[in-house]
Amino acid sequence: MKRCLFLFLILANVLNAWSKDTLQSGFGVQRYSIKANVEYGYNYTYNSYANFSGIATIPFSPHFEMEGRLQLSTANFYVGGFVLRPKIPFKVGELFFETRAQYKLLARNKIHETCAGLSLGYRMDYVSAQLGAFTRVFTPFNHDMNEGYGFTSEVYNIFWRLEVFARPQRNKWNVSASIANNNDFQIERMWQPIFNVGGRYDIDDKWRVHADIEFKPTGMFHLNASFYSVITKVGFTYFL
Amino acid sequence: MKKITYIILTVCLLTGCTKGNFDWAGMWNGQSPYTNVRFDHSMEYNQTHPFKTIPVSQNNYRIYVCTDTHIDSTNRNLTKFVNLYHHDPNCPIAIHLGDMVNADGNYPKMIEAWYADDRTDKSKWDTLFPVVGNHDIYYGQWTEYRKYFGTATYWFDTQGPSGEKLDLFIVFDSSNGTLQTKQMKWLKNVLQTKSKEGYRHIIAVTHTNLFFPYSAHGSGANAGFALEETYEIADLLAKNKIEMYWCGHEHARELYKFNGIEFITVSTLQDPVSPAYYMVVEMGENISYHFEKI
Known part of the structure; x- marks a missing residue:
């Protein structure tokens, strides 16, 4: 495993040297940051609820970053996760490879949900696309080991995301629209899209504010589609 | 041009x-009304058509279950299924788990099979219980479903020879991938009340799968409930000691357990799928089941 990582970093450095002027393009450069969000949501199951979340980004190098994520909800569920993201900047855009793991404690339903996935993405100034696969395991709190079937899993799921931006990444402000089966704290099934429209504004070199609205229908593809949930999100990011 | x-x-x-x-x-x-409106329609029908109690002549009896017939230009398999159940003297009940029709305009062909009977005794005509599936309400066909069956959210139970309560079957509408607010409330109430009434077995019956454990279909091929609702329903059923969850939708057989509930996804009985199967359930002190080729 260590050898693979080492080889990957060498490859990334070679590629970066070959295209080192890309570091000015807005990709491959990251700073330590802390992002905090407050969300208000409505869905048919929980009715009204609020979430509080934080994301810490740690860039170990221009080619490797890590994210830690935590979400607390008034609907009595709690999510923790991390992302490991090796990345290779190119002349146009950046290739990234994500390893994502997420644990969701559904205290309201007495269920643990664990997801882990791998995906490959490419991010450019105006478009970002990501495709991968993940596995999910549901385990009830009172899992009876003698029963043998206490948990269930969804072994092969597709993880996907497509996002378009109105401005280049380095711009002081940007707005974006995305369709994906996931967001920072939720990984839905392949055929369950989540639509998001969001924007951000960089107040200065240290502070960024952002707002999003997210809409999740149910029954699209192979069932009858109807509204299911809407979440509005506001927050800020502080760059160290 | x-x-x-x-x-x-x-x-x-x-x-x-x-x-x-x-x-x-x-x-x-969806071109049919949303789940809350369909639920209102179902309750309106239920007020004038009380939930059924089916008397059975012995405590051990049989149920035939089929799904996803997707009737289009032919109705051979459903006709065979209806006749098989009608001719089995120990089978007072059959259930169709939804997606009875395929697309717009297929209801008459399906109804022709639903009431197919080569016997003169019509006593079993009203013990073939329907479940609404997504195809049954495509193209705004809820009006058709309503015309023929009246309700998509109801329960029925069986009564033993000496009048005792035997088994309860709770049928709900999942064809939008959400129970929405009213039907969820109804399901909670029914489960909380009925689970205390001393039934031998309680079974949840609907069209849509709750989980997708089989990689070939699962998570890839079909849509299910939103995840929030998956957790909620799974917990609700487990809390109220539901024994089984019968559904269709996937077209492939899936058998698994979660939190003490046995989940059975019955495979399709569509023409001309071969081999097509239906499920035969032996209801007794314990429940056993097997699958028969049509």
Whole structure:
């Protein structure tokens, strides 16, 4: 495993040297940051609820970053996760490879949900696309080991995301629209899209504010589609 | 001209002008009323048509279960299924788990099979219980479903020879991938009340799968409930000691357990799928089941 990582970093450095002027393009450069969000949501199951979340980004190098994520909800569920993201900047855009793991404690339903996935993405100034696969395991709190079937899993799921931006990444402000089966704290099934429209504004070199609205229908593809949930999100990011 | 033709074809495809398996417009916004409205319609019907109690001549009896017949131009398998159940003297009940029809205009052909009977005794005509599936309400066909069956949210139970309560079957509408608010409340109430009434077995019956453990279909091929609702229903059923969850939708057989509940996804009985199966359930102190080729 260590050898693979080492080889990957060498490859990334070679590629970066070959295209080192890309570091000015807005990709491959990251700073330590802390992002905090407050969300208000409505869905048919929980009715009204609020979430509080934080994301810490740690860039170990221009080619490797890590994210830690935590979400607390008034609907009595709690999510923790991390992302490991090796990345290779190119002349146009950046290739990234994500390893994502997420644990969701559904205290309201007495269920643990664990997801882990791998995906490959490419991010450019105006478009970002990501495709991968993940596995999910549901385990009830009172899992009876003698029963043998206490948990269930969804072994092969597709993880996907497509996002378009109105401005280049380095711009002081940007707005974006995305369709994906996931967001920072939720990984839905392949055929369950989540639509998001969001924007951000960089107040200065240290502070960024952002707002999003997210809409999740149910029954699209192979069932009858109807509204299911809407979440509005506001927050800020502080760059160290 | 070429450009206009392409635009017209694309619009037709997306708005469902082409009648096929999938209701393209319904994919973006279902053309039948949402679940809460359908639930109101069901309750309106239930008020004038009380929930059924089926008397059985012995405590051990049999149920035939089929699903996803997707009746289109032919109805051979459903006709065979109906006749098999009618001719089995120890089978007082049958259940169709939804997707009875395929697309718009298929209800008459399906109803022809639903009431197919080569016997003169029509006593079993009203003990074939329907479940609404997504195809049954594509193209705004809820009005058709309603016309023939009246309700998509109801329960029925069986009564033993000495009048004792035997088994309870709770049927709900999952064809939008959500129970929405009213039906969820109803399900909670029914489960909380009925689970205390001393039934031998309680079984949840619907069309849509709760989990997708089988990789070949699962998570890839079909849509299910939103995850929030998956957790909620799974917990609700487990809390109220539901023994089994019967559904269709996937077209492939899936058997698994979660939190003490046995989940059975019955495979399709559609013409001309071969081999097509239905499920035979032996109800007794314990429940056993097997699958028969039609």
